Amino acid sequence: MNMTLREIAELAGVSPSAVSRYLNGGSLSAAKYEAIDKVIKETGYVPNQVAHDLRTGRVRQVGILVPKIHSKSVSQVVEGAHEVLAKAGYMTVLGSLEHAPESVGQYLEWMQAYHMAGAIVMAANDADVRNGTFQNCDIPLVVTGQHFKDFNCVYHDDWGAAKDLTNLLLKRGRTRIGCISGPKTDPAVGINRIEGVKAALWEAGFTPAPPTVVSDFHMASGYEAMKQLLADRPDIDGVFCATDSMGQGAMMALKEAGKKVPEDVSVVAFGNDWANLVSSPQLTTAELYQTQCGRDAAAILLDILEKGSDPEYTRQIKLGYRIVERGSV
The missing domain is CATH 3.40.50.2300 (Response regulator)
Incomplete structure (x- = not known):
C-alpha cells in the first residue's frame, strides 16, 4: 500500500515526528513503538528512501x-x-x-x-x-x-599467526625452512607474515634470514616459487607459504620433484581455503576470522x-x- 508518513501517523494515533523517529531508530515510548510497528506491518508500508536521501544529501x-x-x-x-x-x-x-x-x-x-x-x-x-x-x-x-x-x-594478527606456524614446523624438527612470500606492497602478507617467521626462527637460534621467494597470490606462482626454492636450497625441509593458493602450488612442485609431504618437506600456509580439504595431504594453515x-x-x-x-x-x-x-x- 502506497501511504505517506502522515497517514501512518494518523492510523497509529501518533505524531508524524514519532513515525520519523521510529523509522530512523530514534527514542520512543514502548506504547508508541508498538502502535507504529503494528500499523506498518498491517499496511506493508515501505519508506520513500529516495526522498530521505534527497533530504539528507546521503x-x-x-x-x-x-x-x-x-x-x-x-x-x-x-x-x-x-x-x-x-x-x-x-x-x-x-x-x-x-x-x-x-x-x-x-x-x-x-x-x-x-x-x-x-x-x-x-x-x-x-x-x-x-x-x-x-x-x-x-x-x-x-x-x-x-x-x-x-x-x-x-x-x-598476521605476525603472530606466522610465528605460530613456524614454531609448528620447528616442533616437527624442521631446521631448513624457506618462505614463499607475497609482495611487500601488501604489508600484511608481504611483510608482517615474513617477520613472524623470522621472529620464530630467531628465538629458536636460527639467525640467518630464511631463503625467501617473492610471489603473488596464485597457485601457479606458488608452484614456480617452490621450484626456485628447491633450485637454491635442495635440502629444504620446511616451507612457509604466505597464502593457501601458493601453498597448494608449492606442494605440487614438491611432488613433481619427488619430495614427499610431509615426510621430506613440511608445508604450512595462510587462509584455510576450501581447497585445503581436498588436497593430498590436506594443508596445515592459519584461519583468519574474515x-x-x-x-x-x-x-x-x-x-x-x-x-x-x-x-x-x-x-x-x-x-x-x-x-x-x-x-x-
Missing part, C-alpha cells in the same frame, strides 16, 4: 572494494559487512580491483560523486597511504586486512556515520586467528 549505500571476486576471504568479509549494514538499512555496492589494482582512488571518487555514505576497502596497500588516496577521501572509510595507524581499520572482520568494519563505519569522525581518534580492531593442523606437517 545515499544509504556503502561501497566495498575488494581485490578480487573469486576468493573465500573476500566473500566472508563481504558477507559479514552486508549482514551488519543490511540490518541498519544500508545497501552494499561491490567494486572489484582484480583487473585494475591501481584504481582505488578512482572508485572512491566515484563513491563520493554518488553521495555514498561510506566505504570499506579490503584491497588497500601501502601505496594508497603514500599517494594520499585515503587522506583525500571525503566519505567515512574503513580499511580491512591492513594496519595503517592513521586510519580506521580492522586487521589480523566474517568477523567484515562485521567489525561495518560496525565501525556505522559508528562514524552516527557520531561523526574525529581526526584525532581512529577506530582500530585487531583480530586473532586459529591454527588448523592437518597432514602437511
Whole structure:
C-alpha cells in the first residue's frame, strides 16, 4: 500500500515526528513503538528512501572494494559487512580491483560523486597511504586486512599467526625452512607474515634470514616459487607459504620433484581455503576470522556515520586467528 508518513501517523494515533523517529531508530515510548510497528506491518508500508536521501544529501549505500571476486576471504568479509549494514538499512555496492589494482582512488571518487555514505576497502596497500588516496577521501572509510595507524581499520594478527606456524614446523624438527612470500606492497602478507617467521626462527637460534621467494597470490606462482626454492636450497625441509593458493602450488612442485609431504618437506600456509580439504595431504594453515572482520568494519563505519569522525581518534580492531593442523606437517 502506497501511504505517506502522515497517514501512518494518523492510523497509529501518533505524531508524524514519532513515525520519523521510529523509522530512523530514534527514542520512543514502548506504547508508541508498538502502535507504529503494528500499523506498518498491517499496511506493508515501505519508506520513500529516495526522498530521505534527497533530504539528507546521503545515499544509504556503502561501497566495498575488494581485490578480487573469486576468493573465500573476500566473500566472508563481504558477507559479514552486508549482514551488519543490511540490518541498519544500508545497501552494499561491490567494486572489484582484480583487473585494475591501481584504481582505488578512482572508485572512491566515484563513491563520493554518488553521495555514498561510506566505504570499506579490503584491497588497500601501502601505496594508497603514500599517494594520499585515503587522506583525500571525503566519505567515512574503513580499511580491512591492513594496519595503517592513521586510519580506521580492522586487521589480523598476521605476525603472530606466522610465528605460530613456524614454531609448528620447528616442533616437527624442521631446521631448513624457506618462505614463499607475497609482495611487500601488501604489508600484511608481504611483510608482517615474513617477520613472524623470522621472529620464530630467531628465538629458536636460527639467525640467518630464511631463503625467501617473492610471489603473488596464485597457485601457479606458488608452484614456480617452490621450484626456485628447491633450485637454491635442495635440502629444504620446511616451507612457509604466505597464502593457501601458493601453498597448494608449492606442494605440487614438491611432488613433481619427488619430495614427499610431509615426510621430506613440511608445508604450512595462510587462509584455510576450501581447497585445503581436498588436497593430498590436506594443508596445515592459519584461519583468519574474515566474517568477523567484515562485521567489525561495518560496525565501525556505522559508528562514524552516527557520531561523526574525529581526526584525532581512529577506530582500530585487531583480530586473532586459529591454527588448523592437518597432514602437511
